[in-house]
Amino acid sequence: MRILRSVKVMQKITTNLRKRGKSIGFVPTMGALHAGHFSLIRQSRKENNYTAVSIFLNPTQFGPNEDYRRYPRNLKADATLCKKTGVDFIFNPARNQIYPKGYKTEIKIDKLSDLLCGKFRPGHFAAVATVVNKLFNIVEPDTAYFGQKDAQQAIIIQRMVKDLYMRLKIKVMPTIREPDGLAMSSRNNYLSASERRDAVVLYNALETAKTMIRQGISNPSKIILTMRKIILKKKSARIQYINIVDLNELKTVEKIQEKVLIALAIWIGKTRLIDNAIITPARN
Amino acid sequence: MRILRSVKVMQKITTNLRKRGKSIGFVPTMGALHAGHFSLIRQSRKENNYTAVSIFLNPTQFGPNEDYRRYPRNLKADATLCKKTGVDFIFNPARNQIYPKGYKTEIKIDKLSDLLCGKFRPGHFAAVATVVNKLFNIVEPDTAYFGQKDAQQAIIIQRMVKDLYMRLKIKVMPTIREPDGLAMSSRNNYLSASERRDAVVLYNALETAKTMIRQGISNPSKIILTMRKIILKKKSARIQYINIVDLNELKTVEKIQEKVLIALAIWIGKTRLIDNAIITPARN
Numbered sequence: 001m002r003i004l005r006s007v008k009v010m011q012k013i014t015t016n017l018r019k020r021g022k023s024i025g026f027v028p029t030m031g032a033l034h035a036g037h038f039s040l041i042r043q044s045r046k047e048n049n050y051t052a053v054s055i056f057l058n059p060t061q062f063g064p065n066e067d068y069r070r071y072p073r074n075l076k077a078d079a080t081l082c083k084k085t086g087v088d089f090i091f092n093p094a095r096n097q098i099y100p101k102g103y104k105t106e107i108k109i110d111k112l113s114d115l116l117c118g119k120f121r122p123g124h125f126a127a128v129a130t131v132v133n134k135l136f137n138i139v140e141p142d143t144a145y146f147g148q149k150d151a152q153q154a155i156i157i158q159r160m161v162k163d164l165y166m167r168l169k170i171k172v173m174p175t176i177r178e179p180d181g182l183a184m185s186s187r188n189n190y191l192s193a194s195e196r197r198d199a200v201v202l203y204n205a206l207e208t209a210k211t212m213i214r215q216g217i218s219n220p221s222k223i224i225l226t227m228r229k230i231i232l233k234k235k236s237a238r239i240q241y242i243n244i245v246d247l248n249e250l251k252t253v254e255k256i257q258e259k260v261l262i263a264l265a266i267w268i269g270k271t272r273l274i275d276n277a278i279i280t281p282a283r284n
Numbered sequence: 285m286r287i288l289r290s291v292k293v294m295q296k297i298t299t300n301l302r303k304r305g306k307s308i309g310f311v312p313t314m315g316a317l318h319a320g321h322f323s324l325i326r327q328s329r330k331e332n333n334y335t336a337v338s339i340f341l342n343p344t345q346f347g348p349n350e351d352y353r354r355y356p357r358n359l360k361a362d363a364t365l366c367k368k369t370g371v372d373f374i375f376n377p378a379r380n381q382i383y384p385k386g387y388k389t390e391i392k393i394d395k396l397s398d399l400l401c402g403k404f405r406p407g408h409f410a411a412v413a414t415v416v417n418k419l420f421n422i423v424e425p426d427t428a429y430f431g432q433k434d435a436q437q438a439i440i441i442q443r444m445v446k447d448l449y450m451r452l453k454i455k456v457m458p459t460i461r462e463p464d465g466l467a468m469s470s471r472n473n474y475l476s477a478s479e480r481r482d483a484v485v486l487y488n489a490l491e492t493a494k495t496m497i498r499q500g501i502s503n504p505s506k507i508i509l510t511m512r513k514i515i516l517k518k519k520s521a522r523i524q525y526i527n528i529v530d531l532n533e534l535k536t537v538e539k540i541q542e543k544v545l546i547a548l549a550i551w552i553g554k555t556r557l558i559d560n561a562i563i564t565p566a567r568n
Binding site: 007011015019021100102103104105106107108109110111112129130133134137138140159160162163164165166167248 | 291295299303305384386387388389390391392393394395396413414417418421422424443444446447448449450451532
């Protein structure tokens, strides 16, 4: 396994692999790797000759009051685990490699960027789309892998790739969960023991919603009210949003008739956690 | 020479050429080809195994009161001339090929898009950057060729390619002019005979500016005032802007000490013409 810090060297390597007809799978990450990332890496290994993982804690996608400074960093542990999992390349560029002096280009996915999490994190998804676009052009993968846990991110990246005719496939893999149901996230590291116990309410609320929809309840307000009640039973929990939206425009649905995305962002103490489920209603 | 209308077919062709190790030169145009375009095509032919020309009158880069409807269209003549010049592929997609239903992605080159022409054509350069990004991903050229006549466009595209680490080179070729100095433009077709005679003032004003700067005059206001006087001698002429800016940020310079871009947009009757010159001042 090689660790690359230079855009030019990374580009040269992937260009050569492509010339030799080798396929490249790519897993972009911000480090602090967990079982969710490794499920993506394993999928990439299955489907490609080579697997590249980027570890880049992208500063532009954090708001001024967000957790950029305290976000967990542990390249050494990440690298050890990547090596064990059979990763071929870690791309770990310095900030000025990705944002050299004078950069001015930003990619906006109109509206999609401003809804759900985007409402509370202005600029976040434009920053994500922009850095991912750069990484795709640097690594030139055949397929890139994303987790369903970041549902909005996955939808935005898929939209960008489609709209710009980028030459790669996007695969979105299921959310990996702790035994009690909590979605794997680097931010789970922030939780105290009691917060960790409370954090399962995100999953429990989603499971209840799933049951209600499958039972034929099609009124989103009713479902969201039930979810709110479940979540607010925990003292450490504050709701940022719970929303039930369509999968193309991410717009709030009035009535659940087709496949919907239920997305939520919940503060557990000082930690903001997100989770989601895609649910198909029962046929009448 | 083949004329392709489908993104998928165009992609397949260029993918195969790349697999076979062939180099591809690309000249993106809006049709109504003139000697300026053909100088780009000839350069591409010199430097590449294959040359692709796109002819796509991009609706999104025209403002609501601009000349999208009356912009000259003559695919047949364009194709005949392309064939004669040795073009291998014309990519001539329908609007819904480039903008399929539900597209949402836009690329902004911050600030650069809002200055000079961008000030008077809001959204224009974001639309240009976005469509060119798509075309680059579809054609995957080794080198793309642009004319210096659209100086701001060339600077913005170069910035985008650099910022996003797109895998191609951009070559900007000199402006091709009529014998009297008028820059070649598809919009010259709009001019009446007398307007055509007046239109040479853009060039004359730039030449005077060049002489002044080389004589050591470093005060932009003084130069712009002289240019204004030259232009306004023609009754058909109205000035939209004349500006002297640096080449990286396109910001107005206070004193001409380094290479500058003199850019101007002038109405000749109902036709808006642009021209520019890059000038290096005399060393003291």
